[in-house]
Amino acid sequence: MLFNTFIGLKLKKLITQLAIFFIVIIIFFLLIQNKNNKLNTKIENVEIIYEKNEFNNELVKKRVKQAAPTLKINVKPGDTLEKILKKIGFENQEIFEVIKETKKKFDPKNLIIGKEITIKYENKEKNNKSINSIFIPLEFNKNFYLEKIDENFVAEITSKKTQKRLVKKKGVISDSLYLSGLRAGVDKKAISEMIAIFSFSVDFQRDVWRNDNFEILYEEEFIKYNKANKNLGKILFANLELQSLGSLKLYRFESDKGKIEYFDENGKSAKKLLMKTPIDGARLSSGFGMRKHPIRGYMKKHQGVDFAAPTGTPIYAAGDxxxxxxxxxxxxxxxxxxxxxxxxxxxxxxxxxxxxxPGGRVKQGSIIGYVGSTGNSTGPHLHYEVLKNNIRINPQKLKLPSGRKLKGDELQRFIETKNLIYRKLDNLGVY
Ligand SMILES: [Zn+2]
Structure with missing residues (x-):
C-alpha cells in the first residue's frame, strides 16, 4: 500500500539510487584490485611472457607449414623417391637437391612397398610446386625426415625407443608347422627361421606328421604403445617332438669365435653337410597327403624325393x-x-x-633357382636327388657325417646357456 503513495514512490527511487551507487563502488574496487594483480603478474613474469611470445611466433610459422598442401603416397613395387617426386611434378633442380641430401642418410631407391610417404609442399607462381618436407617410414622403429630450412634441405633418421620381451609358444601340428605356428600366434619370421634351422635334419615334406608337437622361445622387440609394430629378435630355443624322428631340441649359442649357431642337447651343431629340406620349407604344401602318395615318396624307379610347393618358391643349395x-x-x-x-x-x-x-661355387643355403614344372612334371614341385659316388641314394635314409661338436670350455659355456634357457622356459607361461 505504502509504495503506491507519493512518499512511497520517492522512497523506492532513493533505494534504487543507493543500490546503484553501492554497486558502482564495488565494481570500482574490484577493478582496482584486478589491475594491481595484473601489474604484479606482469612484473614477476616479464621474462616468461617474452619467451611465450617468441614461442608463439614459431608455432605460427610451423602452423603455416603444417597447413601446407599435403600428399600421402603409398609406395608401390618399383617406386623410388625420385620417380615419385617427378610424377608429382616438382622441379628437377629441387628433386636433385632432395635426392643428394637423402642419400647421406639412406638409399632413396630402397623404399618399403606398402608404406606411406608424406610430402608437404607450397604452391608457387606459374603452377610450380616447392617441397617443404618429406617423411618416409623405414624398417621397424626408424623414420626418415627431410625438411627445408632456410632454402636448404636437411635430412635425418630418427628411431623410436623399443622394448623387448620373451615369447614362448607351444602347439600341436595339424597341417604344417608353418600354418600351425601361425595359428598359435608365433611370429611369421620366427616360424620361417625355425623351419630353416631344422632343415638340415628334418624333411618337412615327409618327417612332420599330424599331432606332432612344437615349442619355441624367442625375443620380440616392439615400440612402446604400439605392440602391433614388432621386430623379431633372437630365437633362443626351438623344439620339435616328431613321431618320425623323436625329440629334436635346438639351442642358440654364440661360439668362442662370435658365430651364432644352433646346437642340440649334446652340443652338436644343427648344421650338416647337406640339408634334408633344400627349399623354403615354410611354403611347402601340407606333407601328410604327400607322405602316402607313391610318386611323391622315394621309390627305386623314381630315385629322388619330391617337395610340392608353389611355383617360384626358392630352392637352396643343400650344401657348399x-x-x-x-x-x-x-x-x-x-x-x-x-x-x-x-x-x-x-x-x-x-x-x-x-x-x-653365375655357376661355379655355391654356399649352403644360397638360392640356386625356383620351383616350377618344367620337363616331365604334372605340377609345380622340386625333384631332389642325392648321389653318393655317382649312385642315387635315398635322401630319407641318408646318414651324414655329423657336424661340429662343442668341447672343453666352449661345451661348458654351452651347458650354462642351455640351463639359462631352461630357466626362462620354466618361468614363462604360454601366451
Ligand atoms: Zn620327382
Missing part, C-alpha cells in the same frame, strides 16, 4: 659345393647338379628358372 650342371636336361626340365665334399652330389629338377648368379 660347385655347380657342375645347369641346363635343360631331358625329362628333368631346368636342372642343376652340385658336387659336394665326401663324394656327394645333389640334383634339383623341374625349376621354373635358375637364379641369375
Amino acid at each position: 659345393g660347385i655347380i657342375e650342371m645347369k641346363q635343360r636336361y631331358k625329362g628333368y626340365g631346368k636342372y642343376i647338379r652340385i658336387r659336394h665334399a665326401n663324394g656327394f652330389k645333389t640334383a634339383y629338377a623341374h625349376m621354373s628358372k635358375f637364379n641369375k648368379t
Whole structure:
C-alpha cells in the first residue's frame, strides 16, 4: 500500500539510487584490485611472457607449414623417391637437391612397398610446386625426415625407443608347422627361421606328421604403445617332438669365435653337410597327403624325393659345393647338379628358372633357382636327388657325417646357456 503513495514512490527511487551507487563502488574496487594483480603478474613474469611470445611466433610459422598442401603416397613395387617426386611434378633442380641430401642418410631407391610417404609442399607462381618436407617410414622403429630450412634441405633418421620381451609358444601340428605356428600366434619370421634351422635334419615334406608337437622361445622387440609394430629378435630355443624322428631340441649359442649357431642337447651343431629340406620349407604344401602318395615318396624307379610347393618358391643349395650342371636336361626340365665334399652330389629338377648368379661355387643355403614344372612334371614341385659316388641314394635314409661338436670350455659355456634357457622356459607361461 505504502509504495503506491507519493512518499512511497520517492522512497523506492532513493533505494534504487543507493543500490546503484553501492554497486558502482564495488565494481570500482574490484577493478582496482584486478589491475594491481595484473601489474604484479606482469612484473614477476616479464621474462616468461617474452619467451611465450617468441614461442608463439614459431608455432605460427610451423602452423603455416603444417597447413601446407599435403600428399600421402603409398609406395608401390618399383617406386623410388625420385620417380615419385617427378610424377608429382616438382622441379628437377629441387628433386636433385632432395635426392643428394637423402642419400647421406639412406638409399632413396630402397623404399618399403606398402608404406606411406608424406610430402608437404607450397604452391608457387606459374603452377610450380616447392617441397617443404618429406617423411618416409623405414624398417621397424626408424623414420626418415627431410625438411627445408632456410632454402636448404636437411635430412635425418630418427628411431623410436623399443622394448623387448620373451615369447614362448607351444602347439600341436595339424597341417604344417608353418600354418600351425601361425595359428598359435608365433611370429611369421620366427616360424620361417625355425623351419630353416631344422632343415638340415628334418624333411618337412615327409618327417612332420599330424599331432606332432612344437615349442619355441624367442625375443620380440616392439615400440612402446604400439605392440602391433614388432621386430623379431633372437630365437633362443626351438623344439620339435616328431613321431618320425623323436625329440629334436635346438639351442642358440654364440661360439668362442662370435658365430651364432644352433646346437642340440649334446652340443652338436644343427648344421650338416647337406640339408634334408633344400627349399623354403615354410611354403611347402601340407606333407601328410604327400607322405602316402607313391610318386611323391622315394621309390627305386623314381630315385629322388619330391617337395610340392608353389611355383617360384626358392630352392637352396643343400650344401657348399660347385655347380657342375645347369641346363635343360631331358625329362628333368631346368636342372642343376652340385658336387659336394665326401663324394656327394645333389640334383634339383623341374625349376621354373635358375637364379641369375653365375655357376661355379655355391654356399649352403644360397638360392640356386625356383620351383616350377618344367620337363616331365604334372605340377609345380622340386625333384631332389642325392648321389653318393655317382649312385642315387635315398635322401630319407641318408646318414651324414655329423657336424661340429662343442668341447672343453666352449661345451661348458654351452651347458650354462642351455640351463639359462631352461630357466626362462620354466618361468614363462604360454601366451
Ligand atoms: Zn620327382
